[in-house]
Amino acid sequence: MGNENNHFSDRELIAKILGGNTQAFAVVVKDTEKLVTQIVRKMTTNADDQKDLVQNIYLKAYQNLSSFQLKSKLSTWIGNIAYNTTVNYLQKQKIPILELDTKLETKFALTENPESEAIRAETLEIIQAEIDKLPPLYKTLITLYHLEELPNKEIAAITNLPEGTIKSYLARARKILKDNIRYF
Amino acid sequence: MKNEHLTEETLQAFLLKETQEDGIATHLLACENCRARFENYQHLVAEIQKIAPETFSFDVTTVVMDKIVSYExxxxSKQELILWGVLILLLLVILGFSLPFVPQIFSIFSAMPLFSNFLLFGTSIFVLVFLIADIYKAHKIEEKKIFGNNLQPTIHLPVQ
Known part of the structure; x- marks a missing residue:
């Protein structure tokens, strides 16, 4: 039902934009910027390139809006454009999206019940740092699954990967994180 | 099941409720090794979910709408250029074809009384000015609709 409502809103919004109301596109940007930000931030590091990437992603979405057939949510479609554009950028920069950094073998020990605020903040910092060491694709998948709380089906639509592959990559990414972070 | 340790995938799938096999829960109760690994995953997932989503140092909507407005x-201007090109070409074609008939057209007007000529030209100029003003007004409305206040969304989606 929620999905139908979403599609109805998407349809209305697209009709407004295609009817010449450019302002309505700002609503699309507001609705999807969190997802696009996560994809671009997790896969790239250069701040200047990130700004260009975000602009290009939304420009592509704007130019191709008339070809969007509402077969998925508008946010998923824009997420897919964001993922493809970022992967193309990484390929141009010759940055592998799935290569593990084998130099990093540091193992952090974390307490299971961090009591003070300082320890909690440090714990999150360590986990964030460990996630940042993962290959771009693993980082993105972990973020989309655990932070954006997207189902595997939607992640598959965004990344053009089979659901089974996503599950397998996620399992590997979590194992790397678990192995690098020891709890006591 | 009790003799073999659970795989990493099985532990994760059980934690994320992707599998509900009874044997896994039973095994976890009996096997200390698997329980420890399971608890590590539990802590890891709980901690990951606490991480705040990343943001940019710039405002995404402003930056994107700037790009969209400049693209529009x-x-x-590209469309305007094409339109003017077509109009000028059309005018030249019409002028080219009507050139041989200019003396005949001129003779019609010279045969008419001065008042009729004045009335005819006056009405034509009035209609022309009215049409140009109307087109300009429509163009300004359309331009305001496209480029005006693009940074703030004006449409509110229904709460779901």
Whole structure:
């Protein structure tokens, strides 16, 4: 039902934009910027390139809006454009999206019940740092699954990967994180 | 099941409720090794979910709408250029074809009384000015609709 409502809103919004109301596109940007930000931030590091990437992603979405057939949510479609554009950028920069950094073998020990605020903040910092060491694709998948709380089906639509592959990559990414972070 | 340790995938799938096999829960109760690994995953997932989503140092909507507006302006001037090109070409074609008939047309007007000529030209100029003003007004309304206040969304989606 929620999905139908979403599609109805998407349809209305697209009709407004295609009817010449450019302002309505700002609503699309507001609705999807969190997802696009996560994809671009997790896969790239250069701040200047990130700004260009975000602009290009939304420009592509704007130019191709008339070809969007509402077969998925508008946010998923824009997420897919964001993922493809970022992967193309990484390929141009010759940055592998799935290569593990084998130099990093540091193992952090974390307490299971961090009591003070300082320890909690440090714990999150360590986990964030460990996630940042993962290959771009693993980082993105972990973020989309655990932070954006997207189902595997939607992640598959965004990344053009089979659901089974996503599950397998996620399992590997979590194992790397678990192995690098020891709890006591 | 009790003799073999659970795989990493099985532990994760059980934690994330992707599998509900009874044997896994039973095994976890009996096997200390698997329980420890399971608890590590539990802590890890709980901690990951606490991480705040990343943001940019710039405002995404402003930066994107700037790009969209400049793209629209470029597209609009391109279309305007094409329109003027076609209009000028059309005018030249019409002028080219009507050139041989100019003396005949001129003779019609010179045969008419001065008042009729004045009335005819006056009405024509009035209609022409009215049409140009109307087109200009419509163009300004359309331009305001496209480029005006693009940074703030004005449409509110229904709460779901």
């Amino acid at each position: 302006r470029k597209e609009s």
